[in-house]
Amino acid sequence: MADRDLRINEQIRVREVRLISDEGEQQVISITQALEMAKEQGLDLVEVAPQASPPVVKILDYGKFKFENEKKVRDAKKRQKLLKLKEIRMQPKIDDHDLDFKSKHVKEFLADGNKVKVTVRFRGRELAHTELGLDVLNDVLKRIEGEYVMDKPPAMEGRFMSMVLSPKSKK
Known part of the structure; x- marks a missing residue:
């Protein structure tokens, strides 16, 4: 998943979102409520499944999330064998x-x-x-x-x- 496809915080423009907690619990809440929860924890609200209805979001550190995704992509490239x-x-x-x-x-x-x-x-x-x-x-x-x-x-x-x-x- 490319980082430019992900929307964070105020970029998410829908009324309701499905928030997934760290423990894996899901709840459908309003976007303002989800943003407030993220700000209280000092983290970002990141849309992980924009195609779902309502969109799925998680509260996490966006910088760390982005770094982990890039690391996965780099590792996948390393394991790839180029056939000549x-x-x-x-x-x-x-x-x-x-x-x-x-x-x-x-x-x-x-x-x-x-x-x-x-x-x-x-x-x-x-x-x-x-x-x-x-x-x-x-x-x-x-x-x-x-x-x-x-x-x-x-x-x-x-x-x-x-x-x-x-x-x-x-x-």
């Missing part, structure tokens, strides 16, 4: 050693937690034999031995045949 999409390109007439080498790279990318797009590029008359590209992609799958989840199976996209793999989750 790496691409490995090859041709249908790839040599065995080169295929081993590229498959090793695919394995490394998956081990690092990245998604991998494996692409076979067809040139000229090679387009007449797309089954060779499919064989190459299947060979790659055999060489990386189940360390993946297939997001997108092999499919033609113009002159390219590609598939997308992502690492198996560690959970």
Whole structure:
């Protein structure tokens, strides 16, 4: 919830509000009464659920509340893992050693937690034999031995045949 969506004290312009106490008790009271209660405690009246009818408010220290929310957002960002999409390109007439080498790279990318797009590029008359590209992609799958989840199976996209793999989750 963004802080600019929250209204505090006199910004709340409704007749009645649902006040939630620190103990979790709820009561519907007038806005003036709620504001007086907040001023007596030296705290702010903060609208936490403006879409409710009547709007839900709490009496709390707004500065502290804002800080705690920002802290939650920062922690959530830290825990987020950014997935990168790496691409490995090859041709249908790839040599065995080169295929081993590229498959090793695919394995490394998956081990690092990245998604991998494996692409076979067809040139000229090679387009007449797309089954060779499919064989190459299947060979790659055999060489990386189940360390993946297939997001997108092999499919033609113009002159390219590609598939997308992502690492198996560690959970």
